[in-house]
Amino acid sequence: MLNCPPWRLLLLLLWWGPLLRRAKTGSVGETAGELYQRWERYRRECQETLEALDPPAGLACNASFDMYVCWDYAAPNDTARVSCPWYLPWHRHVAAGFVLRQCGSDGQWGPWRDHSQCENPEKNGVFQDQRLILERLQVMYTVGYSLSLATLLLALLILSFLRRLRCTRNYIHINLFTSFMLRATAILTRDRLLPPLGPYPGGQAPVPWNLALAACRTAQIVTQYCVGANYTWLLVEGVYLHSLLVLVGGSEGGHFRCYLLLGWGAPALFVIPWVIVRYLYENTQCWERNDVKAIWWIIRTPILMTILINFLIFIRILGILVSKLRTRQMRCPDYRLRLARSTLTLVPLLGVHEVVFAPVTEEQARGALRFTKLGFEIFLSSFQGFIVSVLYCFINKEVQSEIRRCWHRCRLRHSLGEERRQPLERASGILPSGSGPCRGGPDCALSLGTLPGPGDEASRVLESYC
Known part of the structure; x- marks a missing residue:
């Protein structure tokens, strides 16, 4: 059953629309108090009615008050309907409407309640505008995640199958690309599982609601x-990247197992507690709403910490980059150009854009600020995978050089035959297996330019990323 305290219901009603015209006293506080008194009277009358009912002999959904409307017993596989509650300030406009709810075949109420016929008609225009904005945002992030999926898959195949690109840095890129792909797939799948839990024409769902609910919650957990x-x-x-810049001369691959454990193991440390607490204290609908903010902060806090740490690392890397560029005594236009290029390259890789609206919580975001925050975060999050795959694979000179080598090698094999392949490869200067550019040469650069000192390890690292 749906469960929320009276104060939360009051807040929901205040959000749904202009609840009351200003009272003669002109006091908004008195208006809200009158609304709560009517709701309390409706609740008491419902409890008295439920106590007087005789339970049916067979299987049936139980009679109860779900903090919005009073439900009588309902037969299995039936759609129960109740008149709009009279405590609504706009009840005279919706007196002919009904609240609908599906009773499952197992005698349990479905998770969704259709109260669309009882919504404030004066607010419908605003709701339609907000719904249109949200639908457009959904289309935008669907396109973004789909495009990211396609480009990330191609980038993943390139980095995985070209042997000379195999090094710790690209292994980490591969795992990052995989995480972006899993995120996009989980979000798009969750969106497909959410609609079947809503009301259906005729009141009958194509699948049992309990199975749809379990699938939707599972998708929600996987998404988180x-x-x-x-x-x-x-x-x-x-x-x-920070360890390479600070601990110059250390082994790049020595801590890769630790990186794997951090990347794939750390999320379980806060997702599992969130699932347990959510199941015990807020086990409502598909878990897509976060009414109890304390539970939501179990997931939100670690994510904000990663954003903050990456932002501090970003500032530190920029400081190192500035010092390296200054030592070259470069001209001002060149200096600013290279600094801007490196900054723009690192922003999507480290997710620095998340800092912009990170201090703005969901409770603070209202009106235009809410939709601005949603649009900014949804656009960049959905297209971030596409941007990262382009920057760190498709326009990476190291990757382009290796693809050209493979293409020339295939053309040589095709035109000259298998028997002459080996001598021609040596004559054409193709690198032997195992001596690829990922071993630390200048080919790992992303065309930022030559930073100081051919033996300067920090410069090589910055070149390979920026």
Whole structure:
């Protein structure tokens, strides 16, 4: 059953629309108090009515008050309907309407309640505008995640199958790309599972509601894990890059297992407690709403910490980059150009854009600020995978060089035959297996330019990322 305290119902009613015209006293506080008194009287009358009812002999959904309307016993596989509650300030406009709810075949109420006929008609225009904005945002992030999925899959195949690109840095990129793909797949799948839990024409769902509810909650849990894993792999990218810059001369691959454990294991440390607490204290609908904010902060807090840590790493890397560029005594236009290029390159890799609205909580975001925050975060989050795959694979000179080598090698094999392949490869200067550019040469650069000192390890690291 749906469960929420009276004060939350009051807040929901205040959100649904202009509840009351200003009272003659002009006091909004008195108006809200009158509304609560009517709701309390409705609740008491409902309890008295339920106590007087005789339970049916067979299987039936129980009679109860779900904090919104009073429900009588209902037969299995039936759609119960109750008149709109009279305590609503706009009841005279919706007196002919009904609240609908599905009673399942097992004698349990469905998770959704259709009260669309009881909504404030004066607020319908505003609701329609907000719904249109949300639908457009959904289309935008569906396109973004779909595009990211396609490009990330191609980038993943390139980095995985080209042997000369195999190094710790690209292994971390591969895991980051995988986390982006899992996040996109989980979100798109969850969106497909949410609609079947809503009201259906004729009141009968195509699948049992309990199965649909279980599938939807499972998708919600998987989505939270994939989103958490995506943030932790962004953190791994930052930690790895920072360790190379600070601990110059250390082994790049020595801590890769630790990075794997952090990237894929850390999200379970906060997703599992969230699932347990959510099941015990807020086990409502598909878990897509976060009415109890304390439970939501179990997931939100670690994510905000990863954003903050990556932002600090980003500032530190920029400081190192500035010092390296200054030592070259470069001209001002060149200096600013290279600094801007490196900054823009690192922003999507470390997820620095998340800092913009990170201090703004969902409770604070209202009106235009809410939709601005949603639009900004949804656009960048959905297209971030596409941007990262382009920057760190498709326009990476190391990757382009290796693809050209493979293409020339295939053309040589095709035109000259298998028997002459080996001598021609040596004559054409193709690198032997195992001596690829990922072993630390200047080919790992992303065309930022030559930073100081051919033996400067920090410069090489910055070049390979920026």
